[in-house]
Amino acid sequence: MYPNLYYAFKDLLGVEIPFFKLFQTFGFFVAIAFLAAAYVLTSELKRRERMGLLIGIPEKVIVGKPVTMTEVFGHALLGFLLGFKILGIAFEWADASQDLQSYIMSGRGNLLGGLILGGVLGYLKYASGKKQASAKPEEKTITIMPHQRVPDFTVMAAIAGLLGAKIFHNLENWGDFVKDPIGALLSFSGLTFYGGLILASIVIIYYANSKKINVLHLIDSAAPGLMLAYGLGRMGCHFSGDGDWGIYNSSYITDASGHVQLADPSKFQEVVKASEQFFARQYGSLEHIPHAPFAKPGALSFLPDWMFAYGYPHNVINEGVQMAGCGGKYCNVLPIAVYPTPLYEIIACLLLFAVLWSIRKKVTIPGAIFGIYLVLNGVERFFIEKIRVNTKYDIFGFHPTQAEIISSLMVIGGAVWIWYCRKLQKAVKPVS
Incomplete structure (x- = not known):
């Protein structure tokens, strides 16, 4: 297993680079998952835009507006924090026995590195803003297409997804949370996928409605990417050994x-x-x-x-x-x-991604692809739970896990959603 990239490079290439201890294997694959999902979503949104299924909306922007000192200070502060911690890790934190998370949360760092990188980023923002500024800023109206908002979707999904995953994990492990609430909230481990999916979906759908994006086509476009991201994210679980494994195989x-x-x-x-x-x-x-x-x-x-x-x-x-x-x-x-249940989910989800990607052009009912995604993901997760280690609830004599409950609801909800989308299309389809 590779807790961080330092161990991966050491084992695979025989190279020891202490700076790579900064990059946790789990976080690395989560980042890859977000980028892959963003790429797939962008590609599918563009295809639907070419078909006329999605349109852009006009927005007013100010061209030539001078940079503000608040913007300069913000970039300088970001540079200081990055330089303070990253350079501190590179030059001061080289002992593999030390706890990286404790170092990041502490007040330790490289002050000179922070000041230098803060000054550089602040100056670059100032110089860039000054170059683009004009004597007379003007207001223009441009059309923003849905695929151009993917960076916004990605940031929202990252923040809301991680927050939701952390909240659901602590609800699932309430006893551990009560013992150490601060540690549980600040810990880099302990994330529940469905919690992230639910909260991120709520935030993104709200944002899409505010930008007049057709939600049915948006969620259909996102479905293959969500399946791909889940599979790639499980690579982080498997290769880091984060505890999301199965029960003991006593053979x-x-x-x-x-x-x-x-x-x-x-x-x-x-x-x-x-x-x-x-x-x-x-x-x-x-x-x-x-x-x-x-x-x-x-x-x-x-x-x-x-x-x-x-x-x-x-x-x-x-x-x-x-x-x-x-x-x-x-x-x-x-x-x-x-x-090794994460390995099984990697294989299953990559295959299911291929299925969703192959049928996306054949299924023409708006919203149906997302319904199929809900059913496939729910079935996959429900059966993998049979050999996973998880907290169980006691509900009227039954002992399901949180993931079993949610995955069951996903299968039922996905089937009902497909039925509703079919009914909706028949209702709006013109009579010949």
């Missing part, structure tokens, strides 16, 4: 170096007793450890064992037991291998 154990080994069922109990302290801390009792045995079938012998069971060595949350001969911050491995 496999992990050795001290982190490699998985096929073992008979009796070995499972032996390893549990050997790591009794770890399991007791996790589950309170050795009798309530979630597990299911499944050995790799002979027909699939060509596939690697880690596709069926994985110990997530060097995981970012330091879950498990100490690895032999490892020193530093990330030296834990799960004593019993788990089902």
